[in-house]
Amino acid sequence: MDALKQELKKNIIEQLNLEDFTVEDILDDDPLFGDGLGLDSIDALELIVLLDKDYGIKLTDPIEGKIVFKSIEVLANYITENRTK
């Protein structure tokens, strides 16, 4: 699980061009949106693409997305339970 969290942090920084952040800056329970990493709606769409591309998870329900993208901790748990690759 820890390896997955690290991988997620690294990929999110790279995919979303978060120049001001390093893997160490992101805590497992930091909010991804709002006051945490300050991600926006386009970032949310990129995260949906990332889930599909890297883990074979197709997220179609916006309400589910709101829950899944709460933090790295929640996202890693969701991926572990639902990944197809």
Place this chain on the structure above:
Amino acid sequence: MKNNLNIVAYCSIKNHVVALNGIPLITKDHDLTFSEFSKEVYKELKMDYSKFFKMDDQCKLAILISEILFNHIKIDSKNKENIAIVLSNRSASLNTDRKYQETISNKENYYPSPAVFVYTLPNITIGEICIKHKIKGENVFFVSEAFNATLLKQYASCLFQNKKSKQILCGWIDFDDDQYQAFLYLVSEHGNRKFNQKSIKKIYNENIWMH
């Protein structure tokens, strides 16, 4: 079309050189890619705008050149809000269009990127300048083979005469395949350089060919 407009200030970015009113302001190593160059200029300007790093290269170019110009010309927020923007280029958003095409070209690996897609229109360049500087005036983006001083002059004069705006930001922001050329000038009743085709062409040629 007669007017009382003048060029207040102008800026250019080309071949790793940033110039303000014809004088080189920042010069970087010619070996740098645009990505490296733009990041260094961003740091040198001490900007704190993390959204910059999410932009495509053309918007980065526009943000840097507009930042330099507005750092130089102090305009209060109320007047800044009413600035009109008239931009042009040759490549539209082709560079980003190609990048987006790459994300959808392989049926087995078909992952359209939303973050790339949002930059597949040239007038997004104007949008990013407007967001950064809280500008809400009229705007237009022309795509033409070469810099057209007459077109930009006529359009800006029209906006002024029709009382759409008292200040107009005009220029050329072109990016394609790591080749870039940006030239921006602000027009208003102030300033001491006459606003006509001859002077626009003159400062464009001096700035774009001097590097």
